[in-house]
Amino acid sequence: MIETLPLPPLFGLIAAGAFGAVVGSFLNVCIHRLPIGSSIVWPSSACPHCTRELSWYENIPVFSFLVLRARCRTCQGPISIRYPVVEALTSALFVLAWWYLGPEPLLASRLVFGCALIVLFAVDLEHHLLPNAITLPGIVAGFAFSFFTEPGWMASLIGILAGGGVLYVVAAAYYRVRHEEGLGMGDPKMLAMIGAFLGWKLTLVTLMLASLTGSVIGLAMIAAGRGSMKYALPFGCFLAVGAAAAATVGPALLDWYLRFF
Numbered sequence: 001m002i003e004t005l006p007l008p009p010l011f012g013l014i015a016a017g018a019f020g021a022v023v024g025s026f027l028n029v030c031i032h033r034l035p036i037g038s039s040i041v042w043p044s045s046a047c048p049h050c051t052r053e054l055s056w057y058e059n060i061p062v063f064s065f066l067v068l069r070a071r072c073r074t075c076q077g078p079i080s081i082r083y084p085v086v087e088a089l090t091s092a093l094f095v096l097a098w099w100y101l102g103p104e105p106l107l108a109s110r111l112v113f114g115c116a117l118i119v120l121f122a123v124d125l126e127h128h129l130l131p132n133a134i135t136l137p138g139i140v141a142g143f144a145f146s147f148f149t150e151p152g153w154m155a156s157l158i159g160i161l162a163g164g165g166v167l168y169v170v171a172a173a174y175y176r177v178r179h180e181e182g183l184g185m186g187d188p189k190m191l192a193m194i195g196a197f198l199g200w201k202l203t204l205v206t207l208m209l210a211s212l213t214g215s216v217i218g219l220a221m222i223a224a225g226r227g228s229m230k231y232a233l234p235f236g237c238f239l240a241v242g243a244a245a246a247a248t249v250g251p252a253l254l255d256w257y258l259r260f261f
């Protein structure tokens with residue numbers, strides 16, 4: 001007699017990981033094309049050096065990079081390490097989110113949020129740019145999700161206004177005083193997006209973590225003679241890492257902190 005056995009949890013995790021790697025491959029397309037303003041759906045993937053279209057077996061997440069040994073098959077042009085890193089990171093995001101959250105509305109919210117953070121981190125790192133094409137739809141998506149899951153629409157709305165507002169004031173004040181852009185206008189929009197997904201409390205945690213790690217690493221770079229404050233890592237990268245930390249260990253961190261009052 002054949003019984004239908006329940007699929008082991010391992011199957012779910014493997015499927016989540018594989019799906020995440022494929023999504024990561026699409027995120028790479030966004031990271032490469034958004035800053036140069038080309039379409040993310042057309043044409044299909046090509047080598048950035050010789051523009052030859054890639055065949056399917058050159059497009060397999062992580063594996064193709066390893067098999068091709070980081071070089072284009074035709075022109076020997078180098079393939080950036082960013083490709084496998086983004087694919088592996090997105091894959092890990094999907095596995096961990098599926099593991100911890102399961103089939104809940106929060107899973108969808110966190111996956112969309114995580115993907116947006118990965119794209120913003122990578123684009124800001126390379127181009128010092130936070131594309132509106134990610135941050136603005138991100139604000140809308142986060143607010144929409146908040147009607148079905150945490151943090152709730154009220155906390156989300158306050159998060160959007162507080163997150164966007166506080167960095168807007170900082171950016172505007174910096175510009176007034178120094179007459180140059182220290183903080184781009186992308187940063188307020190990014191923190192507004194974080195506020196939409198996480199609510200105002202975890203947005204404050206994000207801002208605290210980002211400022212703290214940003215100053216520590218910035219000062220360390222100056223001390224090591226690796227550049228002045230101006231050439232420190234872009235703030236969007238710290239916001240992305242801070243938001244990821246706030247989304248996962250933020251509530252525990254907040255509980256611990258509030259015990260001192």
Ligand SMILES: [Zn+2]
Binds near residue numbers: 052072073074075077
């Ligand atoms: Zn090539």
